Amino acid sequence: MDLSFGPEYESFRAEVQQFIADHGNKSPRQGGARNKDAITWQKLLIENGYAARTIPREYGGYGAEPDIIKSRIIAEEFSKNQINTGLGGQGISMLTPVLLEMGSEEQKQQFIKPTIEGDMVWCQGYSEPGAGSDLASLSTKAELDGDEWVVNGQKIWTSTAQLADWIFCLVRTEPDAPKHQGISFLLFRMDTPGIEIRPLVDMTGEANFNEVFFTDVRVPKHQIVGQRGQGWQVANAILGHERGSLAPPDAAQTRLNGVAKLMNSETMSGEKLIDNSVFKDRLMKLQGRVLAMRCNDMRLLSARINKGQDAKLAGMIVKLQGTELRHELEALAIDVMGEIGLSYGSDNPYLRGNGSWQHTYMYYLGLIIGGGTSQIQKNIISERGLGMPKEPKIEQGG
Amino acid sequence: MDLSFGPEYESFRAEVQQFIADHGNKSPRQGGARNKDAITWQKLLIENGYAARTIPREYGGYGAEPDIIKSRIIAEEFSKNQINTGLGGQGISMLTPVLLEMGSEEQKQQFIKPTIEGDMVWCQGYSEPGAGSDLASLSTKAELDGDEWVVNGQKIWTSTAQLADWIFCLVRTEPDAPKHQGISFLLFRMDTPGIEIRPLVDMTGEANFNEVFFTDVRVPKHQIVGQRGQGWQVANAILGHERGSLAPPDAAQTRLNGVAKLMNSETMSGEKLIDNSVFKDRLMKLQGRVLAMRCNDMRLLSARINKGQDAKLAGMIVKLQGTELRHELEALAIDVMGEIGLSYGSDNPYLRGNGSWQHTYMYYLGLIIGGGTSQIQKNIISERGLGMPKEPKIEQGG
């Protein structure tokens, strides 16, 4: 057991700290696509190897060898100093890795640099109203008409669709093939005629997502990643990237401290709630779970650094446990506040933490459902983690 | 809403009270088969209509019309005065109703009177090691050899097998028929050659049950209830009787009061545990659930009295909720006691409540599993209560 990164990395940490000391003042307060300051900052980060770190120089990245510890150190120092860590978004987090893995040389040249530099914004077209847990049953279709795909259908849960220049999209191109073999991975511009975007309001009252409708959208034939019918495999090359990040244990710890702070400032009938044994016990119960997940996270980091360690199951359970834990943490905060916990809306002077408790309480319920529901997670854990059989095939008409 | 039984029943209640005043002193302290006092008491009860109340006089019963309210009043008064309510056992609770419903006249004449009077003790042979939730897959077989069934196989969970004179037993007589149509319901003496009884020790450390082994046990051909192959239907005519009684809410209330009493007498570092807010909140949480189940029980009683009321779902959930609730109640008592809660065994001077907390904690875990596991209960609730589909048929080899 060795929790230090060793002396050889301390000079790297010093470098990062120096960068922050020199340039931290340029860190934009708000990130997000289309933000000029954020884009300037992103380019500075790439130049210094703090963003797009392992993406080859020829495609606009920094070109460093992958080094998990260095990435962690960067993350730690940026977080400690509350420095903006650069642009996110699905173009950077999901499409770029897929292009590096499966894209043609031409596609890499065309798309990666503008994407990581924030000049080209993407949205993702995977889920459909009829294809949620069973994503491979998607029915948006693309038919070849001369040199163009003609796309018809509907996508849902498409975040940043209004902002995006391009979409990477799963469509059914071989209707007669088995469902996993009939899908292709297309790229096309969001200003192509025939695309309609409708904001999708969710239970938080915000439109965090959109529905996107395609009517005879014409896409040049060559704008496909991988082969026809290979789209499922292409998409799966990166699907795994999304899971773990939905429930980072450090955020849970920060949130737990927030509940404690709330309990220290809120009172009920004159009693500070931090002195209420019942709420205190609930807080401590949750802290036990947060600590367990933090330790689990250290183990996962270690397994990525030290290839021999097995942490397969430890990785598989993160989303299930982490999202549930966050939901319960937010619920405690709301309970603690009594009526005040109902506040929602910036015009309410009794709003605490900017309304984030109620918001996150609902948002994490969304995360429990989204990105593979808890039911699907349990199927995966039991089948891939514990070696239990898959759902048996059903007799037709049975 | 009318919670009284009405004036017409008050004279009946007075009768019962008079009986208790006159004869209560004869109530045996211990019940159970083979107990002379208990048998004498049972006969007195039958004579006065407080046991075998609705069983026809010609078969040895009291011969009253069924009246749920009168039965309830008897139960209430006996319970209030801690009077022995007469013999139990599966011969009385399960076989007698089945014989009345499906038995031949000869069988009724032969078996009911000695059974209800405690002179003939029965055990039940349903479950097998390989047939638990899927009881109909039982494999103990009986083959006809001349005028006799020859029984081979094994039963499990057979309580009172050592004491029993007779067994009522499900056996497979038509091996080629579909599984629900190949079962017959046999009656035979437990001293028939070829029967071996092995006590089955369970997690409580006691042998509350037995395994029973049959090797070429020869049973006269006519000792069958109903037709050959009809045994499943015969058994199911009474299976429903068992469920509700596993988790009576009044017992839960009594137990809850017991935990409160314990919390009032036990201390931790000098603090009375009834003053510990965390345990108090747990106690109150459980009381909320107990009260809900008591109200549910009143509704069920009412629905039995007033035929128009629908309480189907309310009845279906009793076992699932009730057994879980009891298990958690006992768990609270153990937690409250700290190390002392571990005590088990009459030689331990720190044993509380005769060791019943640990014992019942485990026993109710057994009940959560037994008599239809919680998983089976949930299947039933969703299918029969909520109209959701049955488990679909599986493709063979699928």
Place this chain on the structure above:
Amino acid sequence: MEFGLSSEQTLLQDSVTRYLAEQQPLDAVRKVAEGENEDALVWQGLAELGIPGILISEENGGLGLGSLDAAVVAEALGYHVTPAPFLSSAVIAPVALQTAGQHQDLLGSVATGEIRIGAALAEGISARADAGVTVDGNKLSGKSLFVLDADADHYLVATAEQKLYLVAADAAGLTRTPLSTIEKTRSTCELVYDKVDAQLVSEDPGVLAKTWDAALVAIAADTLGASQCALDQAVAYSLQREQFNRVIASFQAVKHMCAEMAAALEPCRSMVWYAAHALDEIPEEATMMACHTKAHLSEVGQFVTRTATEVHGGMGFTDLVGLHYWFKRAGFNRQILGTPELLRRRAFDHQQMVA
């Protein structure tokens, strides 16, 4: 012996349910929630059925019915997430004024729906933040938070000493500010009092206690209805939604989620009935039952509305299906007039569990 609803109560529930199903479908609720319509519309419709006066005695111009009748209506309102000031105007105010025997002349107009009386009880129950109401003569100062009904004509106000007063919404020195919450089907506001003229309703803390108990049962009944509707929607959705070439209702995991909801919820119905009955007929159990029923329904309501959302998958998270209205209704009911922890403590204090 009959434990359950009388045929009159079933009729009452049916008539309210029919009105709400026809006149107040989710689209109509949405319009109120989104500020397009006011809840006055539905309240007027309910007034035609006599609902605002359900607990108001006949001599005071109401229907003169009992707590179980009110619970039955509250359940229907919760089932349809109806935006209406039932809790404050039809339960809290009538119980308080009739128990105190004061200002009953107001109740005739309450029964017809002409006037609404809001409820500012929180400060008499468990003061939060820097709120609190003090009295000097018959003048109120201070403030009340999360007052039920931002559009009332009068307010019933509890002070820290558990006295009850009545103030007019247009009284000099009274400032009313709406407080937005997650629940858009019912409104709350803040009242700030600067020496506001008030009429004493009662100095007896017993009147507040009885009023509180009645409110707790009505809230629990509302949660019962909201949860039942969430469960019904989950079952219906699961029977229609297909994934992996089968309706999701055929997956054991989905079946068991629904079974767990039903198992938790079904006994709550009897509990609400009994608690309502106890308010009128079993005074020695009334407070204990009211506290436990609201606390227990809060827990079950949270579990059921959350699980129903999960059964709906992503659709449950959207505003399209609107399931969140039920989730938030149960969430609101959980927090107001006593969280489960507070009510369990009160339930404990109100019984002699051990000698």
Place this chain on the structure above:
Amino acid sequence: MEFGLSSEQTLLQDSVTRYLAEQQPLDAVRKVAEGENEDALVWQGLAELGIPGILISEENGGLGLGSLDAAVVAEALGYHVTPAPFLSSAVIAPVALQTAGQHQDLLGSVATGEIRIGAALAEGISARADAGVTVDGNKLSGKSLFVLDADADHYLVATAEQKLYLVAADAAGLTRTPLSTIEKTRSTCELVYDKVDAQLVSEDPGVLAKTWDAALVAIAADTLGASQCALDQAVAYSLQREQFNRVIASFQAVKHMCAEMAAALEPCRSMVWYAAHALDEIPEEATMMACHTKAHLSEVGQFVTRTATEVHGGMGFTDLVGLHYWFKRAGFNRQILGTPELLRRRAFDHQQMVA
């Protein structure tokens, strides 16, 4: 950076596991539990591997290993529900005596398994019933309950003032009575002191605190092992047991029960590792982590061993399969040296959560 077991630790765990799997199968455990054999046998076997001396420094005759090594062994012992006085003789006593720097001469014989030191700490932690130990000069009076190891040669005794003493099992005035519990794989007793000669170990409450922390982590590790074995057995059973013409592992309800067990349990492994590491290397977190780890493992252990029993159906309830040994092991671990509620309170008190 390496978070996990070193290859030496893996080897250590393997060697203990191999010994227990071969020499101490459930049949052997049963013999001790049913009083046919004594636990001295397995303790002697473990002594040949050096286990009793795992935390005893080399100069005191032990292996001189660390807390994580001890946790790794505790996990293996829990996995095999091994009847052995590991917690008291190999963890509690060595930590106490070495931290205090007193009576270390005893430890050589502890390391070889020749003598055993029981632990009577409960009265220094949270006195129950009428127990409690007082000191006059170096004479102890009073009594200790649920002392770990009914067959020890010496006892480490905590007083209400959190001082630690050592008494010999054969000291004049000492009465030892075994106390039977649900857990038959480890023994407890009552000690009654009538002016018993005792040797002071430490008057510093910090020594008891450090000893307690070490014990908590060892208990948590034992629960981790017991729970892991219960889960492994449940999965294995479900893959072999058929009902309705399919292995029950193919039912989604059973799969999800197993997935929930794994999801709850897997992070506990890392938590135990970290808590053990903190005992030796991160003193400022040691107590907080120890309390949380024992409390959390108690909750998870109860859930896992219960759910594993359910997966086994009726067989889980029988003594035939013997799964109850694991259920009771986790149950015992939950209650001793601090229930979850008590430990969570201590965890709270040991951190500055807010300014």
